[in-house]
Amino acid sequence: MIRLLPLAACAAFALPLPAAAQPAPDPAKLRDAALASDTLAWDIVEGLTTEVGQRLAATEAEARARAWAVRKVTALGFHNVHVETYQMPVWLRGEERAEVLGPSAQKLVLAALGNSGSTGARPLEADVAYFATFADLQASPAGSLAGKIAFIDHAMTATQDGSQYGAFGAARRQGPSIAASKGAAAVLIRSIGTDHGRNPHTGVTNWAKDQVPIPAAALSVPDAEQLVRLVRRGPVRIRLTLTPQFAGQGESGNVVADLPGTDPAAGMILVGGHLDSWDLATGAIDDGAGIAITTAAAKRVHDAGPHRRTIRVVWFGAEEPGGFGGNAFAKAHAGDRYVLAGESDEGADHVWRFHTSLPPANKPLEDRIAQALAPIGITWTTGPGDFGTDVGPTIRGGVPGVGLQQSMLRYFDYHHTPDDTLDKIDPIQLRQNVAAWTAVIAMVALAPEEIGAPLSVNKAK
């Protein structure tokens, strides 16, 4: 049986029980209880996506989401709940229309990329220059795209590790800036997605310094394939209207909440996900699920009895437009001692693999984590690992990372589309995520040995 403390045990007015009066949590039992019966993660992601909806960075909606988050984690008994704000540029979507002109006249379905420039109210009409790959665009001569709409195609497919997002995502992240530098008037990309629904996948694009933003949008995959067929038949001319705007500086913020441990000198474990979403949907898998999973897991560990290390949960703001929350947090907390940092931001499907960058001296802890994760189907890997956008800056500052990699076979069907909604979350796989994070958090929060190394020594790559 798991002994659950009543909520009041965490409230400020309740006297803490002496540590010796409570048994220490058993990570394996906590894991199994989460797998069998967790409802809190679903409750959080259902509540956030229903009551707040979309949460575009640095907008009124994201501010409402922070207020919602503060109320939620306070009600759950977290301590030291507060918002850490920062300023950042605001980008807002406008109208978006595209149509093929001439004998095959037809509309195309598209969505502006984050940071897209505007055509202005009057549509832009231009001929299409087709590039089968991002590399083909890179190889095109300087000035060769003058006045044209560059159309960047690619061939991303679904894999369990989602690794193709790195390679094919370049078409979205850097493609528009490169096309603009060669004279393009606008850019269309095939959505960085693996579905064949007519939903475009938005996402941020990054302009090189001094590059004036041009209109840039993603076509749904079927619309991109249609445009490829048209281009093969001969020259294509498109009329395009995109009216997004840069709306100056705005406020975003990170919501920070702690579950205190018994030994403040032992360092903290940092977990979380991101609170903001793109504006096309309610951000259920990206990343309502991630904050729900890590928050539910942290609370399970805390409710089970005294734990040595403080568990800090952060609901990061403004991840989507470029990791503003993660950067602000690392800067504000450079003096904190975290022994391990990790985030959940690959959807809500099951965890299948984990890796850490714990120092060699902590191999016994890593072995214990591996043993705790093996019974729920999670294997261990050593390869070089990315631990995520939000904890990345903290990890680069010298904190060991932990990554719990989720199956991404379905993720890029919905990622950044109007279809990132609650119904895409499988409650059973969501519970397996909570079970995995519960085991990791418990192992680290309870570990009797010292973890990590001084910040100056333990520089992660």
Ligand SMILES: [Zn+2]
């Ligand atoms: Zn995300």
